[in-house]
Amino acid sequence: MRVGLFITCVNDTLYPRTGRAVVRLLERLGCEVDFPLAQTCCGQMHWNTGYGPRIEPMVRRFADTFAGYDAVVTPSGSCGAMIRDNHPRAAARAQDPTLAADVAAVVPKVYDLTEFIVDVLGVTDVGAYFPHKVAYHPTCHSQRLMKLGDRPTALLREVRGLELLGLPGEQECCGFGGTFAVKNPDVSTAMGADKVRHAAGTGAEVLCAADNSCLMHIGGLMDRQRTGMRVLHLAEILASTEKEPA
Amino acid sequence: MSKAVPPTGATFVGMPPFPRAARDAVGDAQLRHNLRKATHTIRDKRAVVVDELADWAELRAAGAAIKDRTLRRLDEHLLAVEAAVTSAGGTVHWAADAAEANRIVADLVRATGETEVVKVKSMVTQEIGLNEALAAEGIRAYETDLAELIVQLGEDLPSHILVPAIHRNRAEIREIFVREMGEWGVPAPAGLTDEPAALAEAARRHLRERFLSAKVAVSGANFVVAETGTLVVVESEGNGRMCLTLPETLISVVGIEKVVPTWADLEVFLQLLPRSSTGERMNPYTSMWTGVTPGDGPQDFHLVLLDNGRTDVLADRTGRQALRCIRCSACLNVCPVYERTGGHAYGSVYPGPIGAILVPQLGGVATGKVDAQTASLPYASSLCGACYEVCPVAIDIPEVLVHLREQVVEGGGHRAEKAAMRAAEWVLDDPGRLRRVQRLAARSRKLIPKRAPGPGAAWTDSRSIPAVPAESFRDWWVRERSGPADTAQAGVRPTGSAPAAAVVEARESEGEGR
Incomplete structure (x- = not known):
């Protein structure tokens, strides 16, 4: 299976470790795994x-860049949702039938990393x-939006040596919200402070997620x-081994 | 009674934009505590009674479909309402905006010769500022809903659609009752404690006198059933039932989106609303009336149908779903932003997620004519989606928020932001430029300050900046995985309108990776 990795601009620029972990894991x-260099941002x-x-140019670039792959895997829930939910809307708005067709062809092949591993590869113990x-x-x-459900925790539960602790208020937003974090910094910080308090209260050493922008x-x-x-990032834990620990 | 006019409370006029108001709110420890406790209590209660219905998803879809179907032929349904109410002995008035509705109500009250009215809790009369408009005409409007009474006595502003005094705890409420009740009628009993039952009893005694003396009542309505012209008020305290049955004259101000065609349609909403709003399986007091019934209840009934921007909302394909709203407040109770700021920060009578999409639309954001405060509301969300998840009529609030942000951007201003977005586009439209910027960041990463000046401070005031890596993922991949042929495709073909020097520099920069 030929997998195109959509790393996302944030990971590419700030979190290359996550990208390397995804490659190693897959x-x-x-x-x-291939990383088409023409990719930029969703x-x-x-x-x-x-x-x-x-x-529109970014939507077009994504559809063109990833047209030839069996699956497109991304380690970001929000970027994945952007492509899945909003690229078709953006294409419809552009009133370009070719673009709409290209987007419609690529969108069903886009997977969050955990979806791809659990649903497509049929694996929960990644070693x-x-x-x-x-x-x-x-x-x-x-x-x-991506509706990952219990896929991430199913993968984490199979990691040897890992003790998974429940996070109180886990469904509550951390307060990042993209530009919300700087347009409403006080509310964003107040939300984040509660998330940090809950995370620290579990006694965990590590807080992981499937999206580096929230992290x-x-x-x-x-x-x-x-x-x-x-x-x-969850991918770094899943890539971690005795030989190459995260 | 020593005061000449009743407290009409403060107004939202002149409130600062949301981020500024929110800054004060998140710093108020008492407010934060009150809101956290109250929102989590209602949120949990709702979750229990929604989860116990196996067909909730179908009910929700039906609620949305009925509203959409009705809104598509709203003109016909409204004429049906007018015909049915008129034939049942009521009088129907049409109000294009707040001023017209207020004038109609004031004239109707004056015609009765009365100078006092009792009110059933109503969002729409707050939307149009009816109490203030009546006060200007020398007419006293008394709120009879317990929470609205607390707000009115405290010369305060409502901060929640369903529980407008949610920002107050019981000690604060006791203090307001002791201080203010005697000024307006039956005083608080001596030795009043802050036990909920004692506070409710004090309110009951205070309001009882009001109900028995009132000749005119003003209400809104949760629904209007078009096929019979029946109005429906859904409430929990019985104050509504008192106001709707005891006075001689009843004036109901109703937004035009409140119509449902049939009783079968109403049934769906009477299941959706109580579970979503108060977390109850069935609503305690559901009052329904059709025009005038001789010898029973108000003998003079007026229905004021209000537009006030609603037809403009209806014209917006994405935004119109906001008109499905049944004012349950489930979106407020789950909203992480609302939980931390409360309702006052939104600067309008409709706070929370629904307010953030309703108020700008009613104010005309599509035409670019709203003030900075209103324009700040669509950004008062992290787009977390919790509101959409609980909305009983499936309003995709995040979708509408983003849609309204586009209208705000189109409306002008935001010059620095637009420039930044254009710069980001220029970089992100081409991988060669992206790579060049990444390398620039990597080279200068030691120079990045821990605390950023200017707009960057909005991030660094509370958070560290992530360490910029020495090498981007892209560069790692090229170095580790691709051959020279791939490197040639590494996005070194800048397209578009890049200045020649930038293209040359990008190519040179690209060469480092080979």
Whole structure:
């Protein structure tokens, strides 16, 4: 199976470790992974901030870049949801039947990393080793838009050495929300403070999620508060082994 | 009674934009505590009674479908309402906007010779500022809903659609009752405690006198059944039933979107509403009346049908779903933003997620004519989607929020943001440019300050900036995985209108990876 990796612009620029973990993990599971270099961004920031009419080139680029793959895998719930829910809307708005057809062809092949592993590869034990206490935050777009359900925790439960701790108020938003974090910094911080408090209260060493943008906000708060916890993308835990620990 | 006019409370006029108002609200520890406790209590109660219905998803879909079907032929249904109410002995008035509705109500009250009215809790009369308009005409409007009474006595503003005094705890309510009740009627009993039952008894004694003396009542309505011209008020305290039955004259102000065609349609909403709003399986007091019944109840009934921007909302394909709203408040109770700011920060009578999509639309955001406060409301959301999940009529609030943000952007202003977005587009429209920017960031990563100046402070005031890696994923992939042929495709073909120097620089920069 030829898998195209859509790394997302945030991961590409700020979290290459997550990208490397996804590659290592998928190759370990027998996939042929390719990273088409023509990719850039899904357009989520523009779309959600009110600049939807401007993202047509990004939608076109995504559909063109990933047209030839059996599956397109992304380690971001919010970017995945952006493509799945809003690229068809953006294409419809562009009134370009070719673009709409291209988008319609690529969208069903787009998977969140956990969906791809559990649903397509049919695996929950990925052979990972991570001897730490971990809490999982099921980010809003991962749970409500991508509907990942219990796939991430099913994968985490099979990781050797990992102790999964329940996160109180897990369904509540962490307060990132893209540009919301800077347009409404006080509310965003208040929401994040509760998330950090809940996470720290579990006694976990690591808070993980399937989306680094939420973790950038939560981790940034934790660091400022000297919480002594770290945030980690789920992929890095799943890629972790005795030989190459995360 | 020592005061000449009743407290009409403060108004939302002149409130600052949401981020500024929210800053004060999130810093108020008492408010935060009151809201956390109250929203979580109602939220949990709702979840229990919704989860016990196996057909909730179907009910929700039916509620949305009935509203959409009705709104598509709203003109016909409204004429049916007018005909049915008129033939049942009521009088129907049409009001295009708030001023017209207020004038109609004031004239009707004056015609009775009365200077006092009792009110059933009603959002629409708050939307049009009826109490203030009546006060200007020398008419006193007394709220009779317990929470609205608390707000009115405290010269306060409502902060929630269903429980407008949600920002108050019982100690604060006791203090307001002791201080204010005697000014307006039956005083609070001596030794009043802050036990909920004692507070409710004090309110009951205070209001009883009001109900028995009132000659005119003003209400809204939750629904109007077109086939018979029947109005429906759904409430929990019985104050509504008192107001709707005891006075001689009843004036009901109703938004035009409240129509349901038939009683069979109403049945769906009488299941959806109580479970979504108060977390009750069945509503306690459901009052229904059709025109005038000789010898029973008010003998003079007026229905004021209000537009006030609703037909403009109806004209917006994406935004019109907001008109399905049945004012249950489930979206407020689950909203993580509302939970932390309360309703006052929204600066309008409709707070929370539904307010953030309703108020800008009613105010005309599509035409670009709203003020900065109203324009800030569509951004008062992290787009987490909790509101859409609980909405009993499936209003996709995040979708409408994004739609309204586009209208705000089109409306002008936001110059710095637009420039930043254009710069981001320029970078993201081409992988070569993206790679160049990533390398620039990597090279200068040691220079990035821990606390950013200017707009960046909105991030760094509370959060660290993530460490920029020495190498982007893209560069790692090219270095580790691709051959020279792939590198040539690494996005070094800038398209569009990049300045020549930038293209050259991008190509040179690209060369480093080979």
